Ligand code: BEZ
């Protein structure tokens with residue numbers, strides 16, 4: 001073997017990079033080249049051992065083994081490594097003054113029930129009632145009528161309906177903004193809960209001394225013709241996990257007051273609520289749609 005180790009290592013990087021010059025598009029070549037450079041830099045910088053690489057392959061294999069139609073361990077891995085949020089952040093930079101996005105998470109489902117404005121999305125899920133209201137506008141401040149607003153959240157025990165495995169639909173629904181862009185609904189006050197941590201990603205978190213807890217939040221997905229789909233949450237100001245959310249999803253602009261209302265306080269729609277309830281405001285600003293760069 002000839003040459004210094006560093007030169008041999010660099011020559012290998014160059015050979016792998018050169019192997020991609022026939023890629024089917026310039027963008028694919030760029031992605032594969034950069035991936036190669038960064039992965040090789042990681043191996044060289046850490047002086048990765050063969051045993052460590054074998055352990056990493058075993059870990060990824062186990063992620064594959066537990067992944068099925070209902071569970072996606074690779075997305076969870078991307079989430080806890082901050083890759084999901086970094087990808088969102090890089091792409092959100094283009095959205096200007098629009099509401100910031102955050103991770104979608106694994107618990108969105110198609111086909112949620114529709115509720116009217118002011119309707120109740122809880123569907124019997126346990127939790128302290130919460131009135132959420134706001135507007136949908138574009139970045140020019142124009143109200144967006146008829147925006148489809150999907151909302152979903154965990155119940156007071158920290159579980160989404162789909163985690164019960166009994167077919168129930170609760171704490172999720174969709175509604176449409178009115179002609180002035182306004183919307184409102186009753187939900188339940190979000191509580192902190194752990195991400196699914198009974199698989200390899202949970203073991204990784206435990207080995208790293210990290211908590212699986214997510215800061216209390218309520219999910220939104222907002223769509224309207226000609227405007228960019230917004231996937232986001234609102235977070236509860238004061239939640240103890242805001243600064244250590246397990247998937248790095250918290251953005252300052254998404255932290256909202258969930259003001260506690262005493263038992264007996266008049267509700268916005270005259271509903272009679274037993275005990276305390278909370279209320280939050282979330283004004284949503286949608287960016288103009290942009291055509292995705294394709295591979
Ligand atoms: C969630 O918010 O539901 C979630 C997000 C990322 C990973 C796991 C769960």
Ligand code: FE
Pocket residue numbers: 105107153154214217219
């Ligand atoms: Fe969630």
